Amino acid sequence: MANRKTRLAAFCSGTGSNFQSLYYAIDERRLPAEFSLCLSNRSECGAIVFARQHGIPTVHLSEKQYDTHEEFAAAMLTSLEEHAIEYILLAGYLRKVPETVVNAYSFRILNIHPALLPDFGGPGMYGINVHKAVLEAGSKESGATVHYVDPEYDKGPIVLQRKVPVEPGDTPESLAARVLKCEHQLYPDALEKLLIAEEL
Structure with missing residues (x-):
């Protein structure tokens, strides 16, 4: 069907600025996709508020709500199935996605990381920690x-990667702001690349 839209889920834990950039890019670029779910481990975060304001179904799902990790993973899969989700886009989701969900959505989950992987990745490498590590290493560029x-x-x-210069006098916060601006362009570019490949 020519007008069929790929159904996306955003997984978020905070303000969801990347989620918002993706949402607006889908409209501006007329991409054949739509957000059909916003899932968060926090009941009242900025991403959830944004989703509600734009008529996107929301689910608050935390491992604390379940007796076992298996029950939590099963509930996540159920939510994804109920909303007929085809791709998951992690946008500041500060929890590890259960392996059963990763396996069920193999090559259908994307994440954006605020550095040039494989450098400055792995456990603990999120948020401001990444930018501190880049500066402490004396790197001339990030991304x-x-x-x-x-x-x-x-x-x-890796789907897409883009470099950002490290400027003299940069703080973790100033570098983070420059990288985030890059993220807001790169993530929509990656989604567009994925959707074009899907159509071929």
């Missing part, structure tokens, strides 16, 4: 990476 999610942190195949 952002969109990659497929596999069972290991930040190890999945």
